[in-house]
Each structure stands twice: as structure tokens, then as C-alpha cells.
Amino acid sequence: MTEHKKSKAAMRIALCPLIAAGLALVLILVGLAASGEAAEAFDGYTLFASIEATSVSLMDMDGVIVHTWDTEYRPGLKVSLLENGLLLHTGSIANSTFVSSQSPLQNQQSSGNRRGSSGGNQREVNPGGSGGVIQLIDWDGNVVWEYVCSSDTYLQHHSAEVLPNGNVLIVAWEYKSEQEALDAGRDPSLLENGELWPDSILEIKPTGDTSGEIVWEWHAWDHLVQDQDASKENYGDVSAHPKLIDLNYTLQASADWTHINSADYNAELDQILLSVHNFGEIWIIDHSTTTEEAAGHSGGNSGCGGDLLYRWGNPQAYGAGDAGDQILFGQHDAEWIADGLPGEGNILIFNNGLGRAGDRYSSVDEITPPLNSDGSYDRTFDPDILCWRYTADNPTDFFAQNISSAQRLENGDTLICSGPNGYFFEVTQDGDTVWDYSAQGSYFNIQRYEPDYSGFTGIELSD
Numbered sequence: 001m002t003e004h005k006k007s008k009a010a011m012r013i014a015l016c017p018l019i020a021a022g023l024a025l026v027l028i029l030v031g032l033a034a035s036g037e038a039a040e041a042f043d044g045y046t047l048f049a050s051i052e053a054t055s056v057s058l059m060d061m062d063g064v065i066v067h068t069w070d071t072e073y074r075p076g077l078k079v080s081l082l083e084n085g086l087l088l089h090t091g092s093i094a095n096s097t098f099v100s101s102q103s104p105l106q107n108q109q110s111s112g113n114r115r116g117s118s119g120g121n122q123r124e125v126n127p128g129g130s131g132g133v134i135q136l137i138d139w140d141g142n143v144v145w146e147y148v149c150s151s152d153t154y155l156q157h158h159s160a161e162v163l164p165n166g167n168v169l170i171v172a173w174e175y176k177s178e179q180e181a182l183d184a185g186r187d188p189s190l191l192e193n194g195e196l197w198p199d200s201i202l203e204i205k206p207t208g209d210t211s212g213e214i215v216w217e218w219h220a221w222d223h224l225v226q227d228q229d230a231s232k233e234n235y236g237d238v239s240a241h242p243k244l245i246d247l248n249y250t251l252q253a254s255a256d257w258t259h260i261n262s263a264d265y266n267a268e269l270d271q272i273l274l275s276v277h278n279f280g281e282i283w284i285i286d287h288s289t290t291t292e293e294a295a296g297h298s299g300g301n302s303g304c305g306g307d308l309l310y311r312w313g314n315p316q317a318y319g320a321g322d323a324g325d326q327i328l329f330g331q332h333d334a335e336w337i338a339d340g341l342p343g344e345g346n347i348l349i350f351n352n353g354l355g356r357a358g359d360r361y362s363s364v365d366e367i368t369p370p371l372n373s374d375g376s377y378d379r380t381f382d383p384d385i386l387c388w389r390y391t392a393d394n395p396t397d398f399f400a401q402n403i404s405s406a407q408r409l410e411n412g413d414t415l416i417c418s419g420p421n422g423y424f425f426e427v428t429q430d431g432d433t434v435w436d437y438s439a440q441g442s443y444f445n446i447q448r449y450e451p452d453y454s455g456f457t458g459i460e461l462s463d
Contacts, residue, residue: 041426041435042409044448045461048417048424049079049089050441051403056087058461063437066461069141076131077403077444078159078262083454086144088168090160091133092126093148098155098173098197100127100255127256128402129158129444134168134204139459147204147212154200158261158444167215168204169272171260173197174219185226185234187248192255199260201272201285218272218285218306220245220258222295239319242379243297243307249317251278251355264335269375270301271309273347275334280314280326282334282349284369284377301375310369310377312385320381323357327365327383330354332419333405333445337366342412342429345371346387350404350416361395364406364416390414390427405445417446 041061049056056079058067073091080088132150135143149156149172159171176184178194186196203216224234225244238246250257259277266273270288286300286309293299294306302309313328315321330352337343346368353362366388370378392398403419413426413434424446425436449455 040428042411042413042415042448042450044409044450044453045456046415046424046437046446046448047079047081048439048443048446049075050422050439050443051075051077052441056089059437060461061435067139067459069137071135071137071141073133073135075444076133076157077129078161079445080161080447081449081453081455082136082162085139085455085457085459087135087137088160088162089135089137090131090156090158091135092130093132093150095126095130095132095150095155097152097175098127098130100125100192127157129259129261131156131158131160134160134170136206144209145206146210147206148210149202149204154202159263161263161265163203163265164267166206168206168212169263169265170202170204171263171274172200172202173256174200174221176221183232184221184224185229185232185247187228190248190250190253192253195255196257197255199258199276201260201263201274215291216287216294217291218294223297223307237319242311242318242320243304243309244318245308246318249279251280254278262333262335266336268339269371271375273334273336275331275349277330277332279317280328280331280355281311281317282313282328282331282347283308284310310379312367312369312381315381325381325383327351327386329356330402331365332403335407337408341408341410343388343408345369348406348408348414350400350406352400352402352404354401359396360399360401361391362398362400362404362418363395364390364414388429390416390431393431403442403444405447407447409448410450415446415448417443419443419445 045058047058054071054074056069057065059065069087076090076092078090132155134147136145137143153175154172156170156172161169163169176196181196198220201218202214204212205215206212223244224247225236225238225241226234226247227238228248260274261277262275264273272285272287274283276283286302289300296305297307299305314326328351331349333350335348337346337348346366349365351363351365367385368387400418400420405417407415409415413428415426417424420442422439422441425433427433
């Protein structure tokens, strides 16, 4: 396990094995270290789900599992506990359209099952983060709502969030053929397997136990600019259009072009924050639009429809900088810090550091977005909005190449999930570790809930 900064008072307590259901994978909880006095850490219950297992667990501060949900699917990938006590669970299912050819060593981020061999040392796999099913599950393990977003056109992946109106916001790949990509001005050399999967954001209104209606949608495909093919309508100077997405920019040439891995909703602003892995950026878009406005360049509170309200992390993605200006590297879990928490209104990002120049290390970055009173943003790229960063004392001791998450807690501490290592820890604003925990497996995200969280109402939590 990667070593992290811990206090001298750290100790480890062996825990009993936890047997994962469904796929019969064993999740062995291998230890807990509570650093310093117990009161230094933020008290609560931590929710987590191994990518390799079908169970979701809730544990107390002593590492005791107080509740487990056994599900039908491995995560795909986000799990969270709602205020009404239901578990929001995404599930990974096989999809014959959205597959990628990888060698076994390349498939370090895939949560799906193998889909046969493509010859030699290659195989077809569900790409990293693939899902397809969104569920709401009660405390007794009953699925009270299930929606399938898996077809030859769309596939849900990575993220899902329940909105204040009860609808569910998801990220989904959208299939585009080689001809569609070329017609839009995609550089042929950047087409893998003759196809492209731009991302879309869908808002689903539950209409029955196993049904839902798409009531709002946003598509990256509607907001393109490119300087490859002058015969196309979207041809233009990329640097002159920072609100648009360069169709031919990517940090890695693959069908999974943008690879959005998180979507967070801000009800006060009616905006959506996206972590765009393959651009090394975060984007903010306007949710106050109609679907028609979201497909265009006007309308909504912003007046610019579905164009990007703000972007940060890698100005070379829109011709405003070079590789030396890039700050985000393969990042995950971009979230607004909620009102009432230290840093409220800021954005917290798990900056994986994949592709960072020099030594490989991860950081948790907090930025203060340049938000104006009317909900617009100053667009000049400013690296100085980075207001807090956590790294290990020796930075290379903390590196998570993929997945992972960070959560700001009520006491000002930050709960961090080093996903591929199965290592969870809580740090103060000064970077001191006051609690940590180790588990076997890989984890996309974890979340801690205070003991009086409304989702626990009427529930007796015990080992």
C-alpha cells in the first residue's frame, strides 16, 4: 500500500472478512488506523463500494460495518445515500456497442466484464466507468426504482445524482459513427475503431418502478468548434471560441473522447459542474435552459444556452496556453463545497496527477471560481484561484492514477479516497492525517454522513 503521512499515534485494528454478494468476490477489510484523539476526526458513518464487488457498506469510525446492501451489479460507478434513506446505486452491465480493445495491462480502469477476445494480446472490455443501470434501494435491500440507460445509442457511466426535484442526473456516452465524426470535422487520425463517444448529460424523471422520462438533456456534440475542415459549419479559430469544445483536442486518442467522470449540481446557481478527464478540465454548464436552448448558444439564465459557462484546468484545450499551463491531470470528483461548510462555494477536485510533468503524485485541489453576482464567470484563465492543496509531505508517496474522491467535512477536514489503493483518510486544513482506513479493492468514491443525517431517521445502526 502506498505510504501516506500519518501521526505517531496511528494504530491498526484487524477487521473480519466481508463477503461480497453476487459475484462471490471476497472483500477483506484489512485495517483501520485512527490517528490522534478520536475527537480530532469528524464523527460519522462512511459509505463505500468496491468496484470488484456487488455489495455496498456503511461503517462507523472504528471500522465496524454497521450496514450492508447486497446488490445485483458491480458499481457503475457512483453510490450515495440520499436524505430520504434510499441508496442511489449505479450498476455495470455488458453493452456490445460501447467496448474498447485493450490489453490486460491497459484495462486498469474498467469496471465491466470481459466481452471476449479481439485476437492476440487484445481483448474487448467495457471501458472504464461503464454502467448502464441506475437504482434506488431501500434499507432492506429492495430495489424501489431501476432505470436502464444502455443501448446501441447511449450508455450511462461514472456518475448519477438525485436533484432536489427528485429527478436523476446522469452522464452518458452517445455513439457517433465514423461518418458522423468526419462530417463534424474530426481528424481521421484521432478516430479509434472508426467511432466516437461524446458525452451527454441526461435528467431522468422516474415514472414507474422500472421506467423514466428524459426531461432535460445536454450534448457536448451540440457545442463544437474545429479548425481541421474548413468546409464544415463549425469551422473556426479555436482560441476565439472558449465557450465551445474543440472536436480535435484530446489528451489521448480514443473513442471515449471527453470521458466526463463526475457531474455535480448547484441548486442555487442552477448549474452543473463536470469533470472532463480527457481534457484535464472542469466545465460548468447552465441547467436553467430548456432542452432546445441547451442544444444552442442562447437562452437560460446565462443567455448562452448550452455553451460552456466556465472551464478551468488546461487552457491548451482551447488554444489559450500550452502544456506548461496545465494544472489538472486525469482528475475526478469535482464538487462544489456545500453552503455551511468551510470553503462554501469553492470547488474541490481530486487531481490524480496522471500525466503530470516530473514525478507522479496526486493532490486534492480547492479553487475559488471567479463567479460574478449574475451567475456568470470571468473567463481569463487564472491559476491563482487555487486556494488550497493537499499533497503528502513527500508528494510521490500519494499517487492514485485513476478513480478516487474528496469530500469537505463540517469541521473543515477533507475526507480523501485513494481509489486504486483502497485507502481512505481524513486530513486537516494543515494536512495532518487524523483518521485513516485500509480496505482490499478499488473504490470510485466514498462519502461520510454525520450521525444525525436525515437518511438515518428511524434506522438503528449496529454491527
